[in-house]
Amino acid sequence: MxxxxxxxxxxxxxxxxxxxxxxxxxxxxxxxxxxxxxxxxxxxxxxxxxxxxxxxxxxxxxxxxxxxxxxxxxxxxxxxxxxxxxxxxxxxxxxxxxxxxxxxxxxxxxxxxxxxxxxxxxxxxxxxxxxxxxxxxxxxxxxxxxxxxTVIKGKTAKNAPTYIAEDGADSAASRAVCSVCGYVYAENFDSLPADWVCPVCGAQKSAFRIEKP
Amino acid sequence: MxxxxxxxxxxxxxxxxxxxxxxxxxxxxxxxxxxxxxxxxxxxxxxxxxxxxxxxxxxxxxxxxxxxxxxxxxxxxxxxxxxxxxxxxxxxxxxxxxxxxxxxxxxxxxxxxxxxxxxxxxxxxxxxxxxxxxxxxxxxxxxxxxxxxTVIKGKTAKNAPTYIAEDGADSAASRAVCSVCGYVYAENFDSLPADWVCPVCGAQKSAFRIEKP
Known part of the structure; x- marks a missing residue:
């Protein structure tokens, strides 16, 4: 399947x-x-x-x-x-x-x-x-x-029927992941202003963790 | 409603x-x-x-x-x-x-x-x-x-849950309607070639009826 x-x-x-x-x-x-x-x-x-x-x-x-x-x-x-x-x-x-x-x-x-x-x-x-x-x-x-x-680049909630556990293999570069909702920011995270918030759940920049490849 | x-x-x-x-x-x-x-x-x-x-x-x-x-x-x-x-x-x-x-x-x-x-x-x-x-x-x-x-301009089958009887008030000009599937061709129907067929159901040009406003 x-x-x-x-x-x-x-x-x-x-x-x-x-x-x-x-x-x-x-x-x-x-x-x-x-x-x-x-x-x-x-x-x-x-x-x-x-x-x-x-x-x-x-x-x-x-x-x-x-x-x-x-x-x-x-x-x-x-x-x-x-x-x-x-x-x-x-x-x-x-x-x-x-x-x-x-x-x-x-x-x-x-x-x-x-x-x-x-x-x-x-x-x-x-x-x-x-x-x-x-x-x-x-x-x-x-x-x-x-x-x-594709446009908002949002993630799927774990309780949604359409949720499929992701393998994270879609990007080899480091990326910032929202610890609240899982939204992934794959561009230059450091360049974002301090008052930037997660476009999906509104969490502050500090709620993001940097994941290395 | x-x-x-x-x-x-x-x-x-x-x-x-x-x-x-x-x-x-x-x-x-x-x-x-x-x-x-x-x-x-x-x-x-x-x-x-x-x-x-x-x-x-x-x-x-x-x-x-x-x-x-x-x-x-x-x-x-x-x-x-x-x-x-x-x-x-x-x-x-x-x-x-x-x-x-x-x-x-x-x-x-x-x-x-x-x-x-x-x-x-x-x-x-x-x-x-x-x-x-x-x-x-x-x-x-x-x-x-x-x-x-919007792109194919198709119609809704009568048995579909989303079917709503249309009032036909969306166009004041004459139009050609496919008698098989209800597809509406609102442009210059006469200018179409003789072998033109309905883009939705494949019916021949002769299956269309012209409706006057």
């Missing part, structure tokens, strides 16, 4: 959010797809180790905020590489309440769903939701997973 | 294939996503009215051929706008047998799965498959649904 075949699958980049006993929480996801048109239904796939999984099951609702190419890439780190159990991800994230669910202001569209079925898998729960609300927020192109990887 | 929000979701373009009592068959799909990494599993969502749905259920296996930007767009019409019940879609489509399933030659990657679970919805069956084989075929960029719509 050649795992590179999985890189040929196309995805968007989404923040899936819900309520945790009155507090908004959520996580980054790349699996959010429409299943039926009438009634409109969607599925999202969430790792069972993600705190958001349990919160969606308890709340019975979830919202999908569609990130655009203009969305702040730091959102992916905030929602993808930290646990909502210990960290209030929405404390630094602007949001509105749309159709009773927390939705990011910095998205190009959102879809709000009521859970009507689930499918269990070894590591993820697939939630089937009936759409109860949806709207666009701006005309920016939706961010694709390919755009995230 | 603003249905345009659904246009912000990102998809690839896939041919999902299986066996129909020893004969290869399949259909176009845009929902093919990885769910878990270990073991690797995928889901595909197939309309119950598609003949392929019943064939996957009977066969217990399916293959996903990932179309690239260089793949022949006519494949989308062949597999998306005709029924495999009456028409042998593979009679004009080159394929190999990979991990026991028929896989298109004209794809950039493929993934073969054994069905391990299903989720029923009003119009579609969501098949969860454990991956038993996968490989890449070339380095062409995978075709996204956005590329199909």
């Amino acid at each position: 050649n795992l590179k075949a999985f890189y040929a699958l196309s995805y968007g980049v989404y923040i899936v959010s819900t309520w945790d006993n009155g507090r908004p929480t959520g996580c980054t996801a790349n699996c959010a797809v429409q299943i039926t048109a009438t009634p409109a239904t969607m599925i999202v796939s969430i790792n069972k180790e993600n705190y958001t999984n349990r919160c969606i099951a308890d709340c019975g609702h979830f919202a999908i905020s569609v990130l655009s190419e203009k969305s702040d890439p730091a959102l992916i780190g905030t929602f993808g590489f930290r646990s909502g159990k210990e960290y209030d991800k929405f404390s630094s994230t602007a949001y509105d309440i749309c159709d009773t669910l927390p939705v990011l202001k910095d998205c190009c569209a959102y879809i709000v769903c009521r859970v009507i079925d689930t499918m269990d898998t070894p590591t993820h729960t697939v939630f089937l939701g009936e759409v109860i609300g949806a709207d666009t927020r701006n005309d920016h192109p939706p961010m694709t997973y390919a755009y995230y990887h | 603003n249905l345009k929000a659904f246009y912000a979701l990102s998809y690839g373009v896939y041919i999902v294939s299986t066996w129909d009592n020893g004969r290869p068959t399949g259909c176009t799909a845009n929902c093919a996503v990885q769910i878990t990494a270990t073991p690797a599993t995928m889901i595909v969502s197939i309309n119950k009215e598609n003949y392929t749905n019943r064939c996957i259920a009977d066969c217990g296996h399916f293959a996903i051929s990932v179309l690239s930007e260089k793949s022949d767009p006519a494949l989308i019409g062949t597999f998306g706008f005709r029924s495999g019940k009456e028409y042998d879609k593979f009679s004009s489509t080159a394929y190999d047998i990979c991990d026991t399933l028929p896989v298109l030659k004209d794809c950039c990657a493929y993934i073969v799965c054994r069905v391990i679970d299903t989720m029923d919805t009003p119009t579609h069956t969501v098949f969860l498959g454990e991956v038993i084989g996968a490989d890449t075929r070339n380095d062409h960029p995978p075709m996204t649904y956005a590329y199909y719509h």
Whole structure:
């Protein structure tokens, strides 16, 4: 089996959010797809180790905020590489309440769903939701997973279905790796200004470790 | 509910294939996503009215051929706008047998799965498959649904979850519409050569009807 075949699958980049006993929480996801048109239904796939999984099951609702190419890439780190159990991800994230669910202001569209079925898998729960609300927020192109990887040069969270442990053999030169989210800066790291922060998760420059080949 | 929000979701373009009592068959799909990494599993969502749905259920296996930007767009019409019940879609489509399933030659990657679970919805069956084989075929960029719509200017099959009845108000000029697949040619149709065929489904020029505003 050649795992590179999985890189040929196309995805968007989404923040899936819900309520945790009155507090908004959520996580980054790349699996959010429409299943039926009438009634409109969607599925999202969430790792069972993600705190958001349990919160969606308890709340019975979830919202999908569609990130655009203009969305702040730091959102992916905030929602993808930290646990909502210990960290209030929405404390630094602007949001509105749309159709009773927390939705990011910095998205190009959102879809709000009521859970009507689930499918269990070894590591993820697939939630089937009936759409109860949806709207666009701006005309920016939706961010694709390919755009995230090739333009933003972001990494894959360990709990994502698309995560494949990397062998680090893609670069022979030294590189700076964000200790928070794993983002790799392969250029001249020393030349960056002192107030430079990780473009993915917002961590300070001091959070990076230099890896020698 | 603003249905345009659904246009912000990102998809690839896939041919999902299986066996129909020893004969290869399949259909176009845009929902093919990885769910878990270990073991690797995928889901595909197939309309119950598609003949392929019943064939996957009977066969217990399916293959996903990932179309690239260089793949022949006519494949989308062949597999998306005709029924495999009456028409042998593979009679004009080159394929190999990979991990026991028929896989298109004209794809950039493929993934073969054994069905391990299903989720029923009003119009579609969501098949969860454990991956038993996968490989890449070339380095062409995978075709996204956005590329199909904006570059190839293709239409959505009526059985696709993403189908929304169009109001035809997007053009005030006369246009030629393919009676087989619904592809719209909005330029000077008369100037096209006699042997021109529909770029999506391969229908002859005579299969187009002229619609006046």
